[in-house]
Amino acid sequence: MSDENPLQPPWLNAPPVDPYPYEESHDLRTGPKLHPALDGLLPYVGVWRGRGRGGYPTIEDFDYGQEIRISHDGRPFLCYESRAWLLDEQSRPIRPAGREMGWWRPVLAGDRATGEWEALMTTPTGVMELHLGKRTGTQLEFATDAVVRTPTAKEVTAGHRLFGIVEGALLYAQEMAAVGHGLTPHLSARLIRVGG
Template identity: 65%
Template structure:
């Protein structure tokens, strides 16, 4: 970056400005507080909340494993949902056995030219394993979301993920999902599935 003194217009106005206050806008997983849900997200309303439960994982690990998971699906009043997931391993007595996979992303419906939501969905998901995925799919009613990876990228040392398929559903008030993954030329294999109960929102 060039020295600010090289700028014939003088230093930029932000250079000596006072510190800003904390971020003034908040997202929420609780539909009873915070900003109103954007009208284009009404088909996804049942997914908004704080969820916690357990599941089983497998490929590409050498052996199947049990895990616990907390998922937060929130919004800030704009036309997308924020997805955050963290998992931890469970031992044979269902006790915590170590931190496991984290993931974050955004879901958004595809809009028509006049701003109405369609049943088509787009999503981005990223993990600290060096993997970034772009998903396309659709909602089926208000309780089912199915997405297929349209593009996957990974860092040079990241897990060589080459495909993904995710199915989310609300069944008897619980959030169920199944996640299939492809690594290199493996083809899609069952990766993780879980049943999560709503604990907030």
């Protein structure tokens, strides 16, 4: 065992680094060139805003607003960021709701996209879903291969998500198996492009 303090390594005296030197973008007109393996999901890259309706057998139905940003940095994966908030009857915000961060990864054969995708999606409520999916046209269907939860998270055991681009809008429907129920709808929404 070294008696060196791991928080005081000898290289700490090296010069400081410049800010992160690479670009990422949700706008295909700027930033790095989209990796060709992402071409199939090119219409998803952007910032989206819209409304959705949610529910579950155990809770009251609710309306929500949502923003989703799908971006890339030139490498063969997409970054997925979502924030949602609950809406009252006048579409005024009630409170923040689901947030999610994820990575969508095309499965490659050599350099070429196969149409199959992998996704890792994480929530601040302690749930991490690992999805396997397939693209058909601009439609993307994901189903969980595994769900990992922190000890205090709600019991989520499976998920299924369908994404599509319909007349320029992003639509999705999300089902989950949770708190003793099998796969049952939780969310569906329609978002329009507001950036990118």
